[in-house]
Amino acid sequence: MMNNKLQVTPAQMFNAPVLFFVICKVQIGVGVYGFQSLVYENAKQDSWISIILSFVVCHLIVFVMFKTLEMYDSNDFYGINLDLFGKYLGNLLNLSLMLYYGILFFAVIQNFSEVMVTWVFPDIDPSFIIITILLLVIYTFTGGLRVIIGLCFIGFFLPQWMLAILLYPLEFANINYLFPILDNDFISLLKGAYAISFTVVGFEVITALYPFVKEKRKAKIYVHLGLLYTMIVYLFVMLVTLLFFSGEQLQRVIWATLSLFSIVRLPFFERIEIFTVCFWIIVILPNLCVFAWSAYRGFNRVIQISEKKFILIFTALIFVGTLLVKTQFQMKVINELVGHISFYTVFAFPLVLYFIALFKKKILKR
Amino acid sequence: MNSLKSIPLFMAILIVLAGCANREILERTSLTTLLGYDLAEDDKLAATAVIRQINPDLESKVEVQSATEETNRGALMKIELKTSKKIGVGQLRVALFGEELAKKGLDDSIHALIMNPEVSNGIYLAVVEGKANSLIESKYKNITDIGQHIFQLIDHNIEQNHALSSTLHEVNRDNTTKLTNFSLPMLKKQGEFIEISGIALFNEGKMVGSLPSEDILYAKMIRNDFQDGTLELTLPSATLKMESTISEEDIQIAIDSIKSTRKFKLVDTAVPEFNLTIDIECLLQEIQSELRVSDMKEQKNLEKQINKKIESEIKRIIQYSQEIDSDIFRFGEQYRAQNRQAKNINERWHEMYPDMKVNVTVNAKVLRDGVFQ
Known part of the structure; x- marks a missing residue:
């Protein structure tokens, strides 16, 4: 094997059960704001089936990812790439993987600021919001991996009350919107599942986190459990949305979840959705940090650089990127693009990698 | 830069930056609680706003302002020219539309409201008989805050069915969706009071008809399942063979605590034909004192008469909605949900709706009749 083995000290490691929170956290991000209309466009009243389908695929991919990771006892995808494809092609793949995390980071922060500007502060400059978040990211990131993981843990528990708030819109539920069940063909259900790629990705950070898990054998269970939990959350949100909106309406709503919140009127809180939008920063902050950290792991293999320097360069690049996007339509195009990219990186690439790794192992044995 | 030193620095930056956002100070903002729209000359929109001024020292003041402009936003801007404080619509509770505007179409007004993120999804809409402006601007002796008053009026009446x-x-x-049409409550100025006078029925955003307030509960029976309604019924006395000595032709009864559940069944997709079954459980609240429902047979007979009466009323209301082609009862949704072949039903539904047949069956059950027979 090549000299790309990682040196991980025990102090940097974390326990396997924590992975459950990390996975839940990274998967639930800005996508929740409006994934419903994307699925509905294809799968109509059977959208909830599409969600189940997409998570079945997620479980399969995680299974394959772990199979690949277990072939090497403690390495991440970056190292595996280098081992399988050599210096040049391997580094090229690593670069695209880093780029992918960067794009994900960019999409999350851009979507969040877009929602913030539309719903809460129409006359504020989006750059201001972005700078504020980036400062928070820098601050957290310099704390190291364990701080980021800790943030994931908090970020998992704090927003749970929102699920209870989502029971309020059921007052306006109309069960007819779910019928007739299974009236759409399998292809459109798959298309619906494909449309939410951007919303369900995030769990691929396991490929970068793996060397830092203490009990490697247990890691698998907690990742699968995390996926299961996210599926339940998404399924719940999707069902409430389907019951609440009529089909044509859902296709025209931009952020369905926020519109759901908008009808809730609590005695002490008239407009809860304004609060949830602001509160969402707790939801996305851990995600941003984990994505940035995953990119850092790759970068560190090419150029030895301190975490502090890396995050400063990284956020500066992201900031410049966000200056280029101005309108809602550009945002829509970018989201679609990110959806495609994430599908290929998260769902297609690990499969290919697995078969190549398997192939290589077989040949070496002979 | 070690991390301990950097904390205060970040905090300082954050506080300085957070101070940059536009402040909304309650005393310097006036809150719009009610908006009324009317049709003005040249197809313009006349907006009337009820604005609540918050004053920390004195009691809050309610102010009414109106302006005419091409668009919703334009009218609000013109109103802003007339007020001393910035106007916010985040606390909007009710939007009223004049009858004339409603007949011309509300699509654009509704779209303007739904597009504005500042406006909550939960505000009530209603139609005013006559002009919204004159209803809002009138002086009422007992109403101090008309915005809040109309909101409470609509809110509690919806709650009470x-x-x-x-x-x-x-x-x-x-x-x-083209499968359903919406309906709005109708408000009317009645001397010193404002009352809900009925429901306005719409088709493609245009008001095409109305039902009086007596029909609201029947309409509700078709639209929703609900609990706790009250209904007054007139039954022909000849059919009620009780120990009666009265010679009047009609007798009035009132039933209370109505619990109604409905079931739609599509029996024929071509016509289309529905079986609508409504199960009602109720409490006999008022009946003429001479009449006594004393045994099972009489009870059954009374229930039968109630069924007949409600059935005929519901049939009449459905027929009326078919005549004016306004599907406020969401038969279209039911049709789509129960028919797998109904893929392109959206375009065709309104051609089918006037020919739709509905077989109404009501099963009323008088559970008890108070504490005295």
Whole structure:
């Protein structure tokens, strides 16, 4: 094997059960704001089936990812790439993987600021919001991996009350919107599942986190459990949305979840959705940090650089990127693009990698 | 830069930056609680706003302002020219529309409201008989804050099943699909009071008809399942063979605590034909004192008469909605949900709707009749 083995000290490691929170956290991000209309466009009243389908695929991919990771006892995808494809092609793949995390980071922060500007502060400059978040990211990131993981843990528990708030819109539920069940063909259900790629990705950070898990054998269970939990959350949100909106309406709503919140009127809180939008920063902050950290792991293999320097360069690049996007339509195009990219990186690439790794192992044995 | 030193620095930057956002100070903002729209000359929109001024020292003041402009936003801007404080619509509770505007179409007004993120999805919409402006600007002796008053009026009546729910979300939901139409409560100025006078029925955003307030509960029976309604019925006395000595032709009864559940069954997709079954459980609240329902047989007979009466009323209301082609009862949704072949039903539904047949069956059950026979 090549000299790309990682040196991980025990102090940097974390326990396997924590992975459950990390996975839940990274998967639930800005996508929740409006994934419903994307699925509905294809799968109509059977959208909830599409969600189940997409998570079945997620479980399969995680299974394959772990199979690949277990072939090497403690390495991440970056190292595996280098081992399988050599210096040049391997580094090229690593670069695209880093780029992918960067794009994900960019999409999350851009979507969040877009929602913030539309719903809460129409006359504020989006750059201001972005700078504020980036400062928070820098601050957290310099704390190291364990701080980021800790943030994931908090970020998992704090927003749970929102699920209870989502029971309020059921007052306006109309069960007819779910019928007739299974009236759409399998292809459109798959298309619906494909449309939410951007919303369900995030769990691929396991490929970068793996060397830092203490009990490697247990890691698998907690990742699968995390996926299961996210599926339940998404399924719940999707069902409430389907019951609440009529089909044509859902296709025209931009952020369905926020519109759901908008009808809730609590005695002490008239407009809860304004609060949830602001509160969402707790939801996305851990995600941003984990994505940035995953990119850092790759970068560190090419150029030895301190975490502090890396995050400063990284956020500066992201900031410049966000200056280029101005309108809602550009945002829509970018989201679609990110959806495609994430599908290929998260769902297609690990499969290919697995078969190549398997192939290589077989040949070496002979 | 070690991390301990950097904390205060970040905090300082954050506080300085957070101070940059536009402040909204309550004393310097006036809150619009009610908006009224009317049709003005040249197809312009006349907006009337009830604005609540918050004053920390004195009691809050309610102010009414109006302006005429091409668009919703334009009218609000013109109103802003007339007020001393910045106007916010985040606390908007009710939007009223004049009858004339409603007949011309509300699509654009509803769309303007739903597009504005500042406006909640839960505000109530209603139609005013006559002009919204004159209803709002009139002086009422007992009403100090008309915005709050109209909101309470609509809100509690919906809760008591005396009006059909008409939140912006529901109206928009029924209006965006061609399978259903929406309805709004109608308000009317009655001397010193404002009352809910009935429901306005819409087709493609245009008001095409109305039902009086007595029919609201029947309409509600078709639209929703609900609990706790009250209904007054007139039954022909000849059919009620009780120990009666009265010679009047009609007798009035009132039933209370109505619990109603309905079931739609599509029996023929071509016509289309529905079986509508409504199960009612109720409490006999008022009946003429000479009449006594003393045994099982009489009870059954009374129930039969109640069924007959409600059935005929519901049939009449459905027929009326078919005549004016306004499907506020969401038969279209039921049709789509129960028929797998109904893929392109959206375009065709309104051609089918006037020919639709509905077989209404009501099963009323008088559970008890108070504490005295």
